[in-house]
Amino acid sequence: MDELLEKKYRQLIDENECRKLMTRYEYYAYSRVWELVPDMFADRDDIWIDCEGFGVFDGRKGVETFFVDWHHSMEGDAKGMLTLHTLTTDIIEVAGDGQTAHGLWISPGTETRHNANGEGNEAFWIWGLYAVDFIKDSNGEWKFWHFRIPHLLLCDYHHSWVDLDGVKMGSGIGNEGRPEADRPSTYDPTFYGGEKKTDFFFRPPYPYETEADLEKDNFWRRPGE
Secondary structure: OOHHHHHHHHHHHHHHHHHHHHHHHHHHHHHOOHHHOHHHEOOOOOOEEEEOOOEEEEHHHHHHHHHHHHHHHHHOOOOOOEEEEOOEEEEEEEOOOOOEEEEEEEEEEEEEEEOOOOOOEEEEEEEEEEEEEEEEOOOOOEEEEEEEEOEEEEEEOOOOOOOOOOOOOOOOOOOOOOOOOOEOOOOOOOOOOOOOOOOOOOOOOOOOOOHHHHHOOOOOOOOOO
16 A cells, blocks of 8 residues: 555544544533543543633543542432533544544533522533544553633523623532632633634644644644734
8 A cells, every 4th residue: 555545544544533532422421421531531641631611630630530520529419410512523633643633623512400509400501612632542542632621602591692691610500519620721711702703713733743743833822823
């Protein structure tokens, strides 16, 4: 097989493996089997999850705190809970050396959470992005490396995102056991605002050869910067 064609073939396989990992995460979230999520991350000290409105949770402990401890605390008895996030408009770029990859998705979603006052449940619309760095482990398996969840809009079912302009995670939503992050977010807030222009999206991934190439050119910079 031609060398260039073989490289492209390998990249397409790797791209699909990253896509499957991300999709599997969404099904785990819907099923609330949060204990399975930490093992989807690489066995490295520099893994992290960065959720807008929270900040960065570092390492295995941080990933477990965010995905397992907090979600179970927030869900309580889990009656009436719903986490339905979908994946659209994916763009995934695998490095030329086949060791890392970067993916970006828009994610329309709906959630049901306990009311902050503990009386019943409330339905929400929640849209955001997933901006994820993947890395291949020593067994050749793709894992999450850095996992960003920027938010675009959040509103309850009875109000539009314009009505609740500026609402952040934790405001009027049942976020029991909300954990404290290890450090601030690595990106600026992306929430919808009536005075904002919609130019706050992350730059879509582009071809690159090695992770070192991206260090010279901030991968997650905003378009036009």
